[in-house]
Amino acid sequence: MxxxxxxxxxxxxxxxxxxxxxxxxxxxxxxxxxxxPGLWDCHVHFAGVREGASTQEMMLTPAPLATARAVKDAETLLRSGFTSVRDLGGYGVHLAAAVAEGTALGPSIYSANKVISQTGGHSDAHRLPYQSVSDPCRANGMQILADGVDECLKATRLQLREGARVIKVCTSGGVVSELDDPYHRQFSDAELRAIVEEAGRADRAVAAHCHGKKGVLAAVAAGCTTIEHGSQIDEETAAAIKESGAILVPTRTIFAALHANLTMMPPHWRPKVARLAEEHLTSMRVALSAGVPMAAGSDLGLSVPGTPLSFGRNGAEFGHLVAAGMTPLEAIEAGTAAAPLTLGPQAPKTGVLxxxxxxxxxxxxxxxxxxxxxxxxxxxxxxxxxxxxxxxxxxxxxxxxxxxxxxx
The missing domain is CATH 2.30.40.10 (Urease, subunit C, domain 1)
Structure with a gap:
């Protein structure tokens, strides 16, 4: 008009x-x-790390320092046009309160607080002693370990107690963790159902970190609201996602940034990134062809300017969505009108003029x-x-x- x-x-x-x-x-x-409309980034991390996005670094960075850094990150996001974000592991629950009361300048923040991981899974800090990472009430870090149905219920309830607006769980291994494989599934059916059902009782959506096909299908079967990354999606997997009504948040920005700077990555990241990057782009195109709904998310979270993983570069995701096959208008919709749906029953009335x-x-x-x-x-x-x-x-x-x- x-x-x-x-x-x-x-x-x-x-x-x-x-x-x-x-x-x-x-x-x-x-x-x-x-x-x-103001933009949405449906996958960021207010983790407050500067030296690297490893799980160990997140665990070792004091929570007050990390949160102070995140205040600047939130302001950078807002001035970049992002008026709403999902913080899928970080200090966003505290930052959201500061923004809401006017103490800090930032977008509306819908945070998962800590990421739920199985022991030895993607969000475990593999190099640190188990005793130092297994305390569910520790302040530092953006992960919580849970094994078995009872611990999964407790982990979910602890995030709700902290004010989480969405629940995040890892249903596959990942890239920045050291020992796990992105193609290996994590958590049993019963554990995932317990998390999703408990979140559902509080009208919370569940975001599932998953790369490999088995992890994606497990997340879909359990009723997760969003599939984060989705690096191994074929026609069968795409059909299952679409039938379930789940939303794919592909986070192509992080893959492109890591792959373009492979030699700068820690040694244990490199083979994972090299293997995943091309397959991930193919998966995005398969999902688009199948009509899987998508929302824009970057997976950025480094609290230092000028790097490929820094806040302020979040808008690159729209270009990646277009490169994968969306029209510019479809990409914009993924980061505006479609994005609030990633919060399920708690979706705010925003993203549309x-x-x-x-x-x-x-x-x-x-x-x-x-x-x-x-x-x-x-x-x-x-x-x-x-x-x-x-x-x-x-x-x-x-x-x-x-x-x-x-x-x-």
Missing amino acids: SDATVIVDGHRISYAGPRDSAPEGERPNVSVPVVM AEGYDADIIALTANPIADISVLARPELISHVWRQGKSVKQEGAHTTAHRGAVDEL
């Missing part, structure tokens, strides 16, 4: 449509070339439909409003007069 107008009333949108049909009123009038929705809005100096890479360039995002409040405004021309509308 070439002459669109959005009117904000408090933290909600009260009108979105043609300017000629907008209601009369006296209010500030901001004119910008392009306006769209429509009456009654949260006033999470961004303005740009260029059109991402014509060039999707615009979303990966924070300097081209001139304005950000989160819940109706201006949090970024570069070179704005604002007036107030009778009959004016918020022309964003």
Whole structure:
């Protein structure tokens, strides 16, 4: 729409449509070339690490220091156009409270708190003594170990007790952990069902970290809401995901960043990254062809600027989605309208410019439909409003007069 107008009333949108049909009123009038819903990143980690994203580093970094670093990361995300994020393992539950009360500047944060892992699994810190990582109530780190149904129930309840808005579980091995294999399945059917059912009683979605086919199918069978990564998806697996109603969050950004910098990675990462990177792209294309719903997520989480894994580069995910076969508009939908669904029953009313929705809005100096890479360039995002409040405004021309509308 070439002459669109959005009117904000408090933290909600009260009108979105043609300017000629907008209601009369006296209010500030901001004119910008392009306006769209605020972006979502459905997979980040407010882990507060600087030296590397290893599980050991996360465990050894003091929680107060990590959380302090994450405050800056949250601000960077917001100024990059991301008004909502899912923190799938990190200190986001505490950061969310600081943002909500106005102490810190950041997006709306829906955090899983600690990632649930089996002993020896993806989120276990394999090089550290078991006694130092197995305490479920320790402050440092973003993982909790659980074995057997009872411990899985307790681990889930502990995350809810901390204020988790989503539950994260590892159903396969991973890349940044040392001893496990990404293609090996983790947790039994009974353990996964216990986690999903307990989360469901609290209306929480469950996000499943899974690379290999067996882990993906186990997550789907257990009723997980989202499949994170999905590196080994064939036609059979894609059909199962689609039938279950689960959403794939492919996180291509992290794969591309790691593969492009393979020689800089720790030795035990390299063969995993090299093996997964190409297969992951093929899996994305198979899933797209099968009509599997997708949401955008980057898996970034390094608290130091200027690296391929740093916050602020999250918008690169949109370009990767297009490279995998989405149209620019479909990629944008994956990071706006479709993204809240990754929270299941707790999905907020955001991601769309429509009456009654949260006033999470961004303005740009260029059109991402014509060039999707615009979303990966924070300097081209001139304005950000989160819940109706201006949090970024570069070179704005604002007036107030009778009959004016918020022309964003």
